[in-house]
Amino acid sequence: MRKGAMAVALIWAAGSAMAAGPDISVLARTCNNCHGVGGVSAGASMPSIGGLPRDYLASIMKQWKYDERGAATMNRIVKGFSDDEINALAAYFAKKPWVPVPQKVGATLLNKGKGVISENCEDCHGPTGGDPDEDAPKINGQWAKYMELELEKYRDEGFLMPHKKMKKTVRKLKDGDLPAASHYFGAQSK
Ligand code: HEC
Ligand code: HEC
Secondary structure, eight states: OOOOOOHHHHHHHHHHHHHHHSSSHHHHEEEHHHGGGOOOSSTTTTTOOTTTOHHHHHHHHHHHTSSSSSOOHHHHHTOOOOOHHHHHHHHHHSSSSSOOOOOOHHHHHHHHHHHHHHHHHHHHHHHSSSSTTTTSOOOOOOOOHHHHHHHHHOOOTTSSOOOOHHHHHHHOOOTTHHHHHHHHHHHHOO
């Protein structure tokens, strides 16, 4: 009886190790080149990804894989991954801490950004981008240059961006509002 129970326990343990997928840290290391160690990016047009919500990370990588979301680079990278690998990568980066990289910005742009955000973005992202709704990523101290590029994608008719409410909100802004909002969020440490 005891032996039988032990065998069952071992089989169960092996099964759950397999369910957890391959050792994802090897694959995750290939992301460092662009997204930085621990997913904290050191380059202005490259996003930090460590500490973003797991469901968010998994869903956008799957959108790229299945051609439901446009991208310059990531669509090609995720094409070769299984859904299990994508889920494991999402879990791996979601466990890292979110490390904002607050960027300096002049008072005029900061004030303008604050106004744009309290009117258009705060409900979902929080006043500083650090307290978002659960389906949105943190963007306090995310790279402003990257965010501006992302927002421009929502305004580009030919670019596939699936989130309807983001699209609607970003499309009603004026051109100067995009850099202002991006720099305001990028300047926040909390
Ligand atoms: C060659 C550079 C490069 C590599 C390597 C790379 N990425 Fe990216 N990543 C980008 C770029 C550029 C973007 C912005 C979207 C785009 O244009 O493709 C991005 C965006 C992302 C985003 C969206 C972040 C957000 O805040 O919305 C996630 C998630 C992501 N990458 C995950 C990964 C993972 C996981 C890996 C490793 C398996 C990886 N990336 C490897 C360049 C790279
Ligand atoms: C209705 C809620 C809502 C509103 C309003 C909203 N957002 Fe978003 N935002 C989201 C969600 C949800 C996402 C993730 C979208 C996805 O999964 O593709 C997002 C994504 C983003 C991203 C991309 C982040 C990344 O890491 O790639 C930026 C930048 C952003 N929002 C900025 C803004 C700005 C600036 C405003 C105001 C002008 C705004 N958002 C208004 C919900 C919202």
